Every structure is written in C-alpha cells, then in structure tokens.
Amino acid sequence: MNILLIVDPQNDFISGTLAVPGAVSAMDYLTAYLQEHYAEYDAIVVTMDQHPADHCSFVGHGGSWPVHCIRFTVGAAIYPPLADAIMERKRQGQNVLFIPKAMTRQKDAYSAFHDAVPDLLMHARRIDVAGLAGDYCVKATIDDLKRLLYAPQIRPLYEAIAWIGDTQPLV
Numbered sequence: 001m002n003i004l005l006i007v008d009p010q011n012d013f014i015s016g017t018l019a020v021p022g023a024v025s026a027m028d029y030l031t032a033y034l035q036e037h038y039a040e041y042d043a044i045v046v047t048m049d050q051h052p053a054d055h056c057s058f059v060g061h062g063g064s065w066p067v068h069c070i071r072f073t074v075g076a077a078i079y080p081p082l083a084d085a086i087m088e089r090k091r092q093g094q095n096v097l098f099i100p101k102a103m104t105r106q107k108d109a110y111s112a113f114h115d116a117v118p119d120l121l122m123h124a125r126r127i128d129v130a131g132l133a134g135d136y137c138v139k140a141t142i143d144d145l146k147r148l149l150y151a152p153q154i155r156p157l158y159e160a161i162a163w164i165g166d167t168q169p170l171v
Contacts, residue, residue: 001042003124006030007131007138008049009082012068012075020133022162030130030160031081034089043095043120044086047112047131047141050076050100057108071103095120110140117148126153130160135168142170 009030010016014023034044049069057063069076078086090096097120101112113121121127127145131138138161145154156170 001120001124002040002126003121003128004034004037004041004044005121005127005129005131005141006044006046006082006086007129007141008047008069008133009079009131010048010069010075011077011079012049013132014079016068016075017066018068020162020164023132026130026132026160026162027079027082030157031079031085033130033157033160034082034085038089038094041094041128043097044089045097045099045118045120046078046086047099047101047137048076048078049137050103052103052105054105055102055108056106057102061105063108069102071100110137111144113141113144113148117145121145121152122149124149124152126155128155128157129170130157132162134161134163134170135165139168139170 009027012018013020050071051069053070054061057065058067099112102109129142142154
C-alpha cells in the first residue's frame with residue numbers, strides 16, 4: 001500500500017500568523033502533484049494542528065510560537081487549492097484520512113504519531129511525505145514513523161516541503 005502523507009498544509013503556515021517561507025510554492029507544487037499522481041496512492045493522510053485558543057505552544061502561554069491554527073478558524077483550514085484537490089480525490093472514492101493533533105491546551109505535538117500510528121500507515125509499503133514545516137513538523141513526523149514502523153519506504157517529496165530555516169535532509 002502506498003500512502004501520500006501531507007503534514008499540516010494549513011493557512012496559518014502558508015499566509016497566516018506563522019507563515020513558512022516558500023509555503024505557497026510548495027503547496028501549489030503539491031496540489032499539482034496530487035492531481036497528476038493520485039493513482040499511485042492507495043490513500044491520502046493529512047495531519048493538522050487543531051489548537052485550543054490557550055495552547056501551551058503560544059508565546060502568551062509559555063510557548064515559543066505565535067498564535068496559530070486555532071481549531072475552527074480560517075487559519076486552521078487546509079490551503080484551499082489543496083483542500084479542493086484532496087476532496088475531489090475523496091469524492092472519487094480514494095481513501096482520505098484527516099488526523100488532528102495538538103488539541104489539548106497542555107500538550108504540544110509536532111508529529112501526530114508520537115504515541116501511535118494508524119493501521120492505515122502500519123500497512124504501508126511506501127509513504128511519501130510532504131508538508132510544513134520541513135525542519136519541525138515534517139521532520140518530527142518522519143522521525144516518529146521511522147521509530148514506530150517496521151522499515152517502510154519513507155520518501156520526502158522535497159519540492160512539496162517548505163522550511164522555516166535551512167533545508168535539511170530528512171532521511
């Protein structure tokens with residue numbers, strides 16, 4: 001089973017309060033890539049920050065990040081062109097799984113898979129990873145997958161990843 005894993009493709013990371021340099025280009029690339037390569041994947045998995053308004057990662061609550069991805073706000077929504085492409089795949093019958101993360105006030109989560117991996121990913125042969133930001137959430141996600149899964153092929157789609165700092169090899 002081949003999975004396209006998209007990490008945090010949310011408005012606040014693209015043009016909002018915690019915009020990642022190069023995010024628009026990376027997400028536009030990913031949108032086109034998905035439209036062209038969807039048949040290569042058995043499923044699409046999307047992780048998303050869904051923070052409460054008083055989340056511990058926010059500067060005003062002891063964290064180091066500006067307020068971002070508050071659940072049920074425009075900033076927490078998926079980048080519209082990519083959301084349209086994902087939902088078209090879902091309408092056409094492709095398996096799409098959305099995984100919220102960092103939903104409690106007192107616990108941050110760069111990866112949705114720190115403690116467990118969904119069955120869908122447990123049975124993956126290949127996992128292609130895209131998303132935001134390469135040096136934080138994408139890196140933590142790949143690290144957790146490598147720690148928790150039995151050696152699936154994990155491939156970063158570098159053109160579909162944007163970075164806060166310098167680009168770094170992920171695997």
